[in-house]
Amino acid sequence: MMYLTRRERFCSAHRLFREEWDDKKNLEVFGKCSHKNWHGHNYFLYVTVKGKLNPETGFVVNIKRLSTIIKEKVIENLDHRNINIDVDFMQGKIASTENLAIGIWEQLKPSIEALGIELHCVKIQETENNFVEYFGN
Amino acid sequence: MMYLTRRERFCSAHRLFREEWDDKKNLEVFGKCSHKNWHGHNYFLYVTVKGKLNPETGFVVNIKRLSTIIKEKVIENLDHRNINIDVDFMQGKIASTENLAIGIWEQLKPSIEALGIELHCVKIQETENNFVEYFGN
Amino acid sequence: MMYLTRRERFCSAHRLFREEWDDKKNLEVFGKCSHKNWHGHNYFLYVTVKGKLNPETGFVVNIKRLSTIIKEKVIENLDHRNINIDVDFMQGKIASTENLAIGIWEQLKPSIEALGIELHCVKIQETENNFVEYFGN
Amino acid sequence: MMYLTRRERFCSAHRLFREEWDDKKNLEVFGKCSHKNWHGHNYFLYVTVKGKLNPETGFVVNIKRLSTIIKEKVIENLDHRNINIDVDFMQGKIASTENLAIGIWEQLKPSIEALGIELHCVKIQETENNFVEYFGN
Amino acid sequence: MMYLTRRERFCSAHRLFREEWDDKKNLEVFGKCSHKNWHGHNYFLYVTVKGKLNPETGFVVNIKRLSTIIKEKVIENLDHRNINIDVDFMQGKIASTENLAIGIWEQLKPSIEALGIELHCVKIQETENNFVEYFGN
Amino acid sequence: MMYLTRRERFCSAHRLFREEWDDKKNLEVFGKCSHKNWHGHNYFLYVTVKGKLNPETGFVVNIKRLSTIIKEKVIENLDHRNINIDVDFMQGKIASTENLAIGIWEQLKPSIEALGIELHCVKIQETENNFVEYFGN
Numbered sequence: 001m002m003y004l005t006r007r008e009r010f011c012s013a014h015r016l017f018r019e020e021w022d023d024k025k026n027l028e029v030f031g032k033c034s035h036k037n038w039h040g041h042n043y044f045l046y047v048t049v050k051g052k053l054n055p056e057t058g059f060v061v062n063i064k065r066l067s068t069i070i071k072e073k074v075i076e077n078l079d080h081r082n083i084n085i086d087v088d089f090m091q092g093k094i095a096s097t098e099n100l101a102i103g104i105w106e107q108l109k110p111s112i113e114a115l116g117i118e119l120h121c122v123k124i125q126e127t128e129n130n131f132v133e134y135f136g137n
Numbered sequence: 138m139m140y141l142t143r144r145e146r147f148c149s150a151h152r153l154f155r156e157e158w159d160d161k162k163n164l165e166v167f168g169k170c171s172h173k174n175w176h177g178h179n180y181f182l183y184v185t186v187k188g189k190l191n192p193e194t195g196f197v198v199n200i201k202r203l204s205t206i207i208k209e210k211v212i213e214n215l216d217h218r219n220i221n222i223d224v225d226f227m228q229g230k231i232a233s234t235e236n237l238a239i240g241i242w243e244q245l246k247p248s249i250e251a252l253g254i255e256l257h258c259v260k261i262q263e264t265e266n267n268f269v270e271y272f273g274n
Numbered sequence: 275m276m277y278l279t280r281r282e283r284f285c286s287a288h289r290l291f292r293e294e295w296d297d298k299k300n301l302e303v304f305g306k307c308s309h310k311n312w313h314g315h316n317y318f319l320y321v322t323v324k325g326k327l328n329p330e331t332g333f334v335v336n337i338k339r340l341s342t343i344i345k346e347k348v349i350e351n352l353d354h355r356n357i358n359i360d361v362d363f364m365q366g367k368i369a370s371t372e373n374l375a376i377g378i379w380e381q382l383k384p385s386i387e388a389l390g391i392e393l394h395c396v397k398i399q400e401t402e403n404n405f406v407e408y409f410g411n
Numbered sequence: 412m413m414y415l416t417r418r419e420r421f422c423s424a425h426r427l428f429r430e431e432w433d434d435k436k437n438l439e440v441f442g443k444c445s446h447k448n449w450h451g452h453n454y455f456l457y458v459t460v461k462g463k464l465n466p467e468t469g470f471v472v473n474i475k476r477l478s479t480i481i482k483e484k485v486i487e488n489l490d491h492r493n494i495n496i497d498v499d500f501m502q503g504k505i506a507s508t509e510n511l512a513i514g515i516w517e518q519l520k521p522s523i524e525a526l527g528i529e530l531h532c533v534k535i536q537e538t539e540n541n542f543v544e545y546f547g548n
Numbered sequence: 549m550m551y552l553t554r555r556e557r558f559c560s561a562h563r564l565f566r567e568e569w570d571d572k573k574n575l576e577v578f579g580k581c582s583h584k585n586w587h588g589h590n591y592f593l594y595v596t597v598k599g600k601l602n603p604e605t606g607f608v609v610n611i612k613r614l615s616t617i618i619k620e621k622v623i624e625n626l627d628h629r630n631i632n633i634d635v636d637f638m639q640g641k642i643a644s645t646e647n648l649a650i651g652i653w654e655q656l657k658p659s660i661e662a663l664g665i666e667l668h669c670v671k672i673q674e675t676e677n678n679f680v681e682y683f684g685n
Numbered sequence: 686m687m688y689l690t691r692r693e694r695f696c697s698a699h700r701l702f703r704e705e706w707d708d709k710k711n712l713e714v715f716g717k718c719s720h721k722n723w724h725g726h727n728y729f730l731y732v733t734v735k736g737k738l739n740p741e742t743g744f745v746v747n748i749k750r751l752s753t754i755i756k757e758k759v760i761e762n763l764d765h766r767n768i769n770i771d772v773d774f775m776q777g778k779i780a781s782t783e784n785l786a787i788g789i790w791e792q793l794k795p796s797i798e799a800l801g802i803e804l805h806c807v808k809i810q811e812t813e814n815n816f817v818e819y820f821g822n
Contacts, residue, residue: 001546001548002509002512002513002543002544002545003543003544003545003546004509004541004542004543005541005542005543005544006540006541007539007540007541008540048544053509053510053513056429057427057440057441057505057507058427058504058505058506058507058509058510059507059509060509060543062440063541064442067540
């Protein structure tokens, strides 16, 4: 078993809030991340897949192909967009890094499994101090 | 003469567009940076000052004091905000990294000169691939 | 299960030595790390917790709260201090990165479990070339 | 159990291709990585070992000793060399990062186990966007 | 005057040697960089331009356009290539980082000046420990 | 003219204080950096030299030779040492990054000029947020 990781990047706006809460309550729970006019991040996305080596290529998977899948399924939807407003798979969810990781996992899983390999981990780095990792359950 | 640099960070939303242009023209000139629902970045700000060493402290300036000035004059206005909507010194300007550097320079210059040192450079890193530097003229 | 990691930093002095050994023996075993007048590092601490998402917030835990716990229980004791002399939980131990990781684990575990989540990993990066990870057993 | 990681670096040339395939087929499968006159990388190698702490030293293992083993068994063979031509343990294999990780694992395992500790992971970062991890099976 | 920098990357093979010198002499002068089967690097290229702000866009220059010029004039010639063998503008020169910087400067200068801005600096980072900067004279 | 930069690292203990001041005054001026039992840093040192290219080698200077000079004149005196106690060229000075830059400049200048090139800049990065640059006057 070999683990292969591809890093991609996206720059998005978002805000953390619950519509049914007033501004004061949102501020109390989410702090400055609830600011009503949005803020944003340079997100780093690390997608780790695992599988056996293809003896013909010495690859788990062609990393260009993996990169193309991540770009088509995830980056094109997120980059230079507003996570709360523009991203289908985040509708009705709080735009936390945790929920984003789950959403990205679900976007990627079918296409990656179709390659005959497993999706192992989705890691999202929001700032140099914060990141989350999701392993699918 | 010694040059001292302090790094600070801010996470903001913005978009590049001219109000008098329609969406098509904005897209043509500014690309995906003109997206109407905003996007955002983790900006890194590097403020370089220069001056003689204070013989009593061995400092150009106490870097805590420099950090406090940058936070009060710049970061508090920008961090977890929308550069186009929320930031006084960016009103009526395109929210480009270049204009942001000039705006930050003007915010910082009086307070830094009041310390008896010179403001030498404002550098803003928008992504790992892009940064600007402004030296005041 | 979601894994959330917070990075904090501390700048400390330390030295590696056993009191019952003479200088020659300490030098033999610990090399230049045994230098009697101390040396120091910018340590990077990565604390990883795991837990279920709170459906109300979309968080494993509010990362500000996690950061506050790490700062109160660990960073305030270590930052701009001497690990051998000043740090209660390192008394009687060799100030190796490994022992530091165990000490920090023990400092953090009760407060993190009190939040209803698990402490998963304490990682300490001592230099760009060396780091340790401790998972609690 | 404590996990200790040492980073080392090597700068090598390589190319990805199968001798029995013609240029067109190699280009189709391996893209520009098949270029006949070679290209190269600054590789970062992260070797993670695990073991119990030695109560006398507070170490899993003396990291200098680990570094020496990695340099003697791996870096000296790879650094400023051509992976396809010059490296014994890569002969007859495609010079993919995956195969390199397996090759390095096999080079390191006996010497590391001779220290009474386990080899846990070989991670190779080929570019800032791509890395592989191998855990020995 | 505003300074704008774009980072691009290329992965190349090279070797340092003089044809008229024998292996011993090349080894003496160039060390392991003279290895006959090549080695390689992940090079980081930083191109800094300077100019006045375009009042309509708030840009020195559209950074996409700058990136396209760098890719067309430089990266396509260098990336996944052998600097000694494959790169027109390096023929007859020692493939040192210094000569590479001069060669890249000359490749870029006409196209950048055609945009009405100045080329200020070409910086090449060969490893995390070594880089050169060239300002055109 | 070409500018060439070499990065070296050292891990040292230090403290900021004036002997003639009491603890309260030192704390007031130098904050936690005055802590009496020392603290420390991983310092990054960037030494920039400038000169014409040697037409035979394509080098400003052999970077190995530059590295050796920096190690012999500076790093061996600083690494795994206490800047206040152990370093000859820092005696009688406050161990600020600024004074360290001047001290290193003076240590390096004669040996670098003996190579027929100029010392251009000594940059010291103390933390990821703070650095100083000294150009010799």
